[in-house]
Amino acid sequence: MPVITLTSDFGNTDHRIAAMKGRIISLNPDITILDISHEIQAYNLKQTAYIVKNAYHHFPKGSIHIIAVDSFYHKDRKCIIYKADGHYFIAADNGVLSLIFFDIKPETVYEITYNTRFDDIVRFAAADVLVPAAVHLHNGGLPEVIGRKYTTPKQLSFPNAGFTDHMIFGEVLYIDNFGNIISNISKAYFEEHYVIFDRFTIKFRNLALSKIYSGYTGLVTEWENETEFHGKPAAIFNEAGLLELTIYKGNIKNGAHTLFGLNIGERIYVEFHKD
Template structure:
């Protein structure tokens, strides 16, 4: 039986997440529910896309992913079911899925039509629409029975890094800050390496602090494990497991990580000067 995952910007204090789970379990008491995250920033599609894209690959094929971010019901906005990479994704048609699958063509897109004739009865899309769709799929139901096939969904795009040839400088930006205060940028390894091959060296300039190396992993910054505590709080750059440039503080936390030390937040620019 497929797994159903839940991701939302609802937090865990209010009733909403429990209501979604309760509704699914009423429809299918035997289903397996897994939380991905409910601490998404309110309406933050970029953060959601980063988390979902890097989480769903670890679930079995045919898993069903409910994504309740910027998902409150509006009669003029579609709710969609998308099959992509062997998984099902249920969300509002707000552009989120185009961020997740910017490099992958979906296998099928459906406009969810259940409850369309009863718009006034839909108070909470995640309970009244998303949960029944997930339970239907979980029971082996066909997507064609809960929606009609459409050719496209709403598309939005990430801000991409770029290279200014006149100044030999690459400009990217912070796209995500994790629980350790690490700042993930939109600069992929292959784009950086394609540019760097034409130069002898580089400097990453962050608030006038210069980083001249990019490590392979977090612990590469430590060269003497007997003196490991001396490296606490030291700044470095790495390519993370998603092959994106990340600014990190060794053993940093949300209180003293790279975002705090450098005063960085999502959208702030990162400059790499090549020489």
């Protein structure tokens, strides 16, 4: 059965998440509400996109995902609905949905017209605009009843990895709760260029690695019983298919982000070699 999910930069201290959930169950007490994350850094659309993109497809088709990040209402910015990949996504028109679906064209996009005509009605956009739209869709309502087709949603883009001569150059895209460093170098892009070479070196700051494990499971399988590997750096392709730098058994305090000193936007290189 479809559900409504919530993602926000509201944190868990203030009233806002409770207000959203209260509004949902006031409109339909039978709806299942699930949280994706409320610990998004304030206004961080790239972080939002990474988290939602890697979470939403685990929910039932037809689910409605409210994304209340950088969502405070003002009359010059629309609230929109994306229908994409069998799900609905509701957010402010700030570009976050274009980041989530940089590789998938939405089936339709609507501007939400419900409750947005008069500024004094919209005190809290997440509860006053996004929630009623989500409940309407969950109840089987059509998006055109509460909105109109919209052809010019704001577009943003992630930086792409590139290739020159014998080297891929990418950058840090995201840092997760374990301090792992996720790059914008995909496994497919790596394999596309590696095919004509014999070996490679991953370079970042003053460090280098020459092996990529196929996921953290592969790393654990090889290193689990060897205590000397604890705290050692490694590279993997994570569940999103992206090159990730990690510290074995690391965490946010002593993980790759802390020990390597890499921040979002900094360069990571993969240099290819022939024997």
